[in-house]
Amino acid sequence: MPATKKPEGKRKEKEWELRLYVAGETAKSKAAIENLEKICEEHLKGKYHIEVVDLMKNPQLAAGEQIFAVPTLIRKLPEPVKKLIGDLSSTEKVLVGLDIRPLE
Amino acid sequence: MRRRRRLKVFINASRPKREHDKMTTVLFIDSQPELLEIAKKLMGKSGIDVTTAGSAGEALRRSKERKFDVIISGLDADGIKFLKALREQGVDSPFILFAEKGTEDMTIKAMQSGAELVLQRSGDAKAQLRELTAIVDEITKRKEAEDALRRREKDFKAIVNGNADAMVVLDKDGVILYMNPATSTLFNLPASEMLGKMMGFPIVLDEPVDMYIVRGFKEFVAVEMRMVEVVWADQPSYLISFRDVTGHVRYEEELENRVKERTDELLQANKQLQAEIQDRKTIEEELRTEIEERETAEEELRTEIDEREKAEVAQKEAKAQADLYLDLMGHDINNLNQIGIGYLELAMEASDMDEIKTLIEKPLEVLRNSSDIIQNVRKLQQITKEETKKDMAASVINLCDVIGDLEAEYSRVKGRAVTIRVGAPKLCFVKANGLIKDVFANLIENSIKHSDPQKQLAIDIIIKPVKEGNKDYFLCVVEDNGPGIQDWVKDKIFMRFQRGVTKAHGKGLGLYLVKRLVEDYNGKVWVEDRVPGEYSKGTRFVVMLPAAIK
Numbered sequence: 120m121p122a123t124k125k126p127e128g129k130r131k132e133k134e135w136e137l138r139l140y141v142a143g144e145t146a147k148s149k150a151a152i153e154n155l156e157k158i159c160e161e162h163l164k165g166k167y168h169i170e171v172v173d174l175m176k177n178p179q180l181a182a183g184e185q186i187f188a189v190p191t192l193i194r195k196l197p198e199p200v201k202k203l204i205g206d207l208s209s210t211e212k213v214l215v216g217l218d219i220r221p222l223e
Numbered sequence: 224m225r226r227r228r229r230l231k232v233f234i235n236a237s238r239p240k241r242e243h244d245k246m247t248t249v250l251f252i253d254s255q256p257e258l259l260e261i262a263k264k265l266m267g268k269s270g271i272d273v274t275t276a277g278s279a280g281e282a283l284r285r286s287k288e289r290k291f292d293v294i295i296s297g298l299d300a301d302g303i304k305f306l307k308a309l310r311e312q313g314v315d316s317p318f319i320l321f322a323e324k325g326t327e328d329m330t331i332k333a334m335q336s337g338a339e340l341v342l343q344r345s346g347d348a349k350a351q352l353r354e355l356t357a358i359v360d361e362i363t364k365r366k367e368a369e370d371a372l373r374r375r376e377k378d379f380k381a382i383v384n385g386n387a388d389a390m391v392v393l394d395k396d397g398v399i400l401y402m403n404p405a406t407s408t409l410f411n412l413p414a415s416e417m418l419g420k421m422m423g424f425p426i427v428l429d430e431p432v433d434m435y436i437v438r439g440f441k442e443f444v445a446v447e448m449r450m451v452e453v454v455w456a457d458q459p460s461y462l463i464s465f466r467d468v469t470g471h472v473r474y475e476e477e478l479e480n481r482v483k484e485r486t487d488e489l490l491q492a493n494k495q496l497q498a499e500i501q502d503r504k505t506i507e508e509e510l511r512t513e514i515e516e517r518e519t520a521e522e523e524l525r526t527e528i529d530e531r532e533k534a535e536v537a538q539k540e541a542k543a544q545a546d547l548y549l550d551l552m553g554h555d556i557n558n559l560n561q562i563g564i565g566y567l568e569l570a571m572e573a574s575d576m577d578e579i580k581t582l583i584e585k586p587l588e589v590l591r592n593s594s595d596i597i598q599n600v601r602k603l604q605q606i607t608k609e610e611t612k613k614d615m616a617a618s619v620i621n622l623c624d625v626i627g628d629l630e631a632e633y634s635r636v637k638g639r640a641v642t643i644r645v646g647a648p649k650l651c652f653v654k655a656n657g658l659i660k661d662v663f664a665n666l667i668e669n670s671i672k673h674s675d676p677q678k679q680l681a682i683d684i685i686i687k688p689v690k691e692g693n694k695d696y697f698l699c700v701v702e703d704n705g706p707g708i709q710d711w712v713k714d715k716i717f718m719r720f721q722r723g724v725t726k727a728h729g730k731g732l733g734l735y736l737v738k739r740l741v742e743d744y745n746g747k748v749w750v751e752d753r754v755p756g757e758y759s760k761g762t763r764f765v766v767m768l769p770a771a772i773k
Contacts, residue, residue, distance in 0.1 A: 142435045142443050182440035187410065187422045189435045202397050204423035205432045205448060212426040
């Protein structure tokens, strides 16, 4: 389990469980985090939980979760698990990738 | 029973145009020659080149000779055997079984053996041949499309496999369907550890996307990701490429560092420049102040010059006026003096009384002296003028003539025993003018005037050439055996209005005039004792004048 994750018992289970893997505290990482928060706040308000994992700090987590590239966004819940890589600052495409909006 | 397998026809807009020049070739095998004849004619009209064979053996021979696009066999039970033989022979042309009695069992066997289609014969042969023509056309088109696709796939694989960039085909969920050899190298993972794994649904807004791949799940490598949507195994998929830009990123970082360094340098230089500009401004300000002060000083100087010029003009005017008054007074007073002298001389001659004569003698002498002073003043006035000075230096006078004249003039002084002896060369030219006579007249008159009238006076005048430095002079000595001049008086006698200690009344300006004249001739005059150290044995005046060559 990632070090940043809070203990299960203390946190109420959310409908949407998201985990974002980044590499270092770069401007791009920050942009990706902010954008993801904005999307979730707009479309999944009160129903989501985001966990950010910095692989620079915890590189050993890459193999377990099969992180081939960063940034990677994993939708743990709802099932099925979904994985997104690339430019996470693109709101429209992230929405499609996370299946928050049906594909047009 | 009529069975026909549904044909899947590829319709592809980008498919290369069918090679119409090349006719479709069909090998038709049937035991009925009439049918073969009709088929050849009918299908030939549709542009199909039909080769006929009456038996399986003939057909096998024909198919060895050339490759046919489609093979149609009307052989029933032997048809499947023939198909197998064809396949064994390596002929893979689409095979249509045009069966007389097609049973379901036979159809299954035919299909299993690789037949494309089983068509059961009916009564209308022509209609069936038309249908066969259409089927052949359809099969041919499909074959062409399949060939093209195969070629494209081959090309695609060659491109992808040979590419230095890592290329991965992902399905719609981001699962790795295919990867090229470069992918293994870049990710440092064998294909077995990647294929079938979920990499992730690629999100690309603007190409390329700058990101990192996690090499061997350990090391971060900067890459550029690009994506194209493709159809892979009939499914919409994504072909993504990763390009290692580590070198590029390093270069950019280096460039950024260099730019930063350069910017810092420029900032520093700019700071210095600003300081320099400030210094320069201060200096300019100081300079401006200095210029202003100088201008003020110049203005003051100009005012002073103006004032001085005005003063000079005023002085000139005053001098001109003074000269005018002097001329008028000198002339008029002298005239009055002359009248006075005339009358006194008449009175002297007319009177027999010694007392009266003595009384008249005094004013007569005073008036004569007065006239002399006036004349001397006028001479001084004359030599002060600039033009006269120039004239003095330019003229040449024979001093010996002048001395000769004076000797004659003063040897016969009334009531005095004066002996004048002259020792001089015949010619002695000096740079002087007519006033030189006054110099020596003054000196002789002084000797006479200041000597005891009861005693014999001897005046010696000696002229001789001398050299001082490189210049030639004439040295003129005028000496007498008179009362002499005391040392303390010697340096005063050439001063204006300074008189000797004797009671004689001089013209006051006499020796001053002598000095002025001699100096204007660039000469010198001084006084000494005739016998050195014994002033009472007589006076010696020495005049040195520049010699002239005539």
